[in-house]
Amino acid sequence: MPQTKAAGKEQAVERLHTMRHSAAHVLATAMLEYIPEAKLTIGPAIDDGFYYDFDLPRTLTPDDIEELSQRMQRIIGQDQQFAHSIMPVEEAKEFFRTQGQTYKVELIEDLEREAQIETVSIYQNGDFIDLCEGPHLESTGAVGAFKLLRTAGAYWRGDENRQQLQRVYGTAWQTEKDLRKYLKFLEEAEKRDHRRLGRELDLFSFTDEIGPGLVVWHAKGGHVRSVMEDYWRESHRAGGYEFVYTPHIGKANLWQTSGHLNWFAENMYAPVEIDEQQYYLKPMNCPFHIQVYKSRTRSYRDLPLRYTETGTVYRYERSGVLHGLLRVRGFTQDDAHLFCRPEQMDSELVRVLKFCLEILETYGFEDLQLELSTWKQGETSKYAGEAENWELAEAGLVKALDELDLTYKRMEGEAAFYGPKVDIKIVDVLGRPWQLSTIQFDFWLPQTFALEYIGEDGSPHRPFMIHRALYGSIERFFGILLEHYGGAFPVWLAPVQTVIIPIADRHNEYAQEVAAALSEADIRVEVDTRSERMNAKIRDAQLQKIPYMAVVGDREIEAGAVNVRVRTGENRGALPIAEFSAMVRDCAASRSDSV
Ligand SMILES: [Zn+2]
Ligand SMILES: [Zn+2]
Known part of the structure; x- marks a missing residue:
């Protein structure tokens, strides 16, 4: 009875999540006991744990963390009940104001403004009262084995211009054994951290002189990359792709037509002016490949066309989210764009899916998770393109997945406005899933750039367009590969064999x-x-x-x-x-x- 089992698992995951959030309340309780001037902000459960952000009169030391842990243990031992109540907004604001909890007052005021609420949800354990939607465990005693892991700087509302806060991270598990297992995992992940291996193995670095999020590849890392690119070239040539090369900047008008200046502007850098025209650094290669397609009249006999490029793109990321090679400001996509006729779509999808899987397998990634993101039924007006084509595309993706006997998760309503897609995640040696490859339909760009081919009937038709990234970003792929192998690259990739x-x-x-x-x-x-x-x-x-x-x-x-x-x-x-x-x-x- 697999469904019952899945439902049971989901329940366990939910309970763990509730427990972690409850642990965050226990941490806040301990903090107020220990440092009564502490101002609380938010304390959510996250993957594998929880955190709480505090505005504190001084910087926390490892001794403070130890003290907080002991106090938390005592609070758990006291088995304080989590009591839920509803408080009128004015009363709640007054309460938190008199407690000096100004961030809570701000949170309530925001809720009032955004949701016109009249009451707020409150949870209390012992003397500690927090503004919280819940849910919580029945009492603090139900919090299992926990450990405070580290502190980090954070900003109120993630805004660098607002108050700087101290974030305390913790993890919590049902049993002591689960906790030990997780700590072991963290230790292993730390050993494999690609930033550390990148340094130790002399593969790449980031320098202040160049700027954050901009990687320089050293000779050894460069060697691995060149082997990856050679293999990429060889397999794409064999796979019927054609290689194109496109510039790094393009006129504002291009990005206006493509829509990027509307919906991707915050990830794009400020324009440069050349001859009184504004040019933007490319955040994506797609509009350029479209120019190749449009460079001449296409006939049905020309299709399918498969253009590919290792194209370097630049995207703005806030400095706080930059993370080694996994999140950078400039990276190289192994990008491909496929253009085909409707009747070619099915075979094209099987072909591209198979291609992706074979290449991932060569890199030693055999444990995969696939997700099919579709539109939300009944909300067709939110999406670009014809409803009929959306259905064709989704059916084509399902058919391809089935033909290759792949299991996948259907994510209804998760598609972007421009088309359904299949995402391929690999699961690494530590069991962590990483999103790598994407096969993404696009009904927007062919329309806005008026792409056509002349059909057998002599009249113009619109081709199907599919974006396909395999490595995704070469930088990120390399980082994941490095962690997966703990730096011990397979012989064919090893910088020194x-x-x-x-x-x-x-x-x-x-x-x-x-x-x-x-x-x-x-x-x-x-x-x-x-x-x-x-x-x-x-x-x-x-x-x-x-x-x-x-x-x-x-x-x-x-x-x-x-x-x-x-x-x-x-x-x-x-x-x-x-x-x-x-x-x-x-x-x-x-x-x-x-x-
Ligand atoms: Zn809460
Ligand atoms: Zn694209």
Whole structure:
């Protein structure tokens, strides 16, 4: 009875959410006990935990966090009931004002203005009273195992011009065992943090001189990227795509027609003026690919057309949300736009979906979650394009998903106004889902740019247009890949595939000869000629996650061989140079993720 099971799971998730929000109230209770001048703002439950934002007279120290934890534990031990009540607005404002809780007063005033409310919902536990919609657990004793994790700066209302607040993050779980498991997960995630690995493995960086959210790829990261791009090019050529190249800026008029200046303006940078015309940095490639389509009259015989480009786009993101490679201000999309006739749509969708899955699989992402976002039935006026085409497109997507035997979640009403889509999320080695690829219909751009092809009947028709990103952003994909593999890239991607380790200086010459032979065979190789001990060199190579270490000494020179170790610690013993070279080459060629 899978449905009952799913419903049960949903209930458990909801209860956990309620418990975490209740834990946030316990934290606020403890805070007011400990620092009575504290002003409270908001304290929601979030994924895996909760936070509360406070305006405090001083900066919290780790000792304060410890003290707050102990107080929270006591409050949980006291099993205070969460009592719900309704309070008239005026009374509530008066109450919070006399308590000095000015942020709560502001929240109530906003509710009054936006929703014309006359009463507010209040929860009380012990002496602590909070403005809150609920729901809550029956009492503080029902809060399970919790831990306060860290503090961070935050702004009231997320507005950099408003009061700076201190956010205290915590996590809460049903049992002590669940909590321990989660803390272990956090520790593992921390070890795999791509920002840390990027530094340790010398892959990329961000510098103050260039500016936040703008990444520079170092030689090693650049090498991985170039291999990713080579594979991208090779697979797209085989997949029937055509490569196009387009500029980084375009006239305001273009972005006006495309609609970006209407609905995407806050993510676009201020225009530059050239010859009294305004130009914008591109936040997307689509209008440019459309220009390629429109460069000549298209006949039904030309379709389908599949244009692709690794196009660098720039989008404004607030500095507070920038996060390593995962959220940046400039990135390169592996973008594609497909144009086809209605009757070609079904086969085109199967083809593009299969293409995406194959490529994700090559990168070692086999655990996928798919979502089909559709329009909201009955609200057709909110969407661009003909209702009939929306239905055709959705049916086509469903058919493609079914034909490939894929399970997916249907998200009604989640489609953008311009078309339904399928999103592909990968689940990484730590079980975290990441949104990567998108296959997105567009009924808006073909209409606003008046795209046409001449049909068999000699008259003009409108093509179907599909946006398709596979890596999404190359930067973000790389960051996720880095975390998924914990920096130990599969051999085909590894920036250095083999390091040659001479035991003593007198073995350096032979080491260089071996390196030359491997390099000749297209293997990315380094020689570690530092006058360190062999074991130190091996340890460093392992820290750099280099797949193969080839140790050379007197015996190897005599035998024309290398002594092979792999980064997992396994010792493969002596191999003739040619044999070792073939082994590394084969492994790289197979794009396998084992060494
Ligand atoms: Zn609450
Ligand atoms: Zn697009």
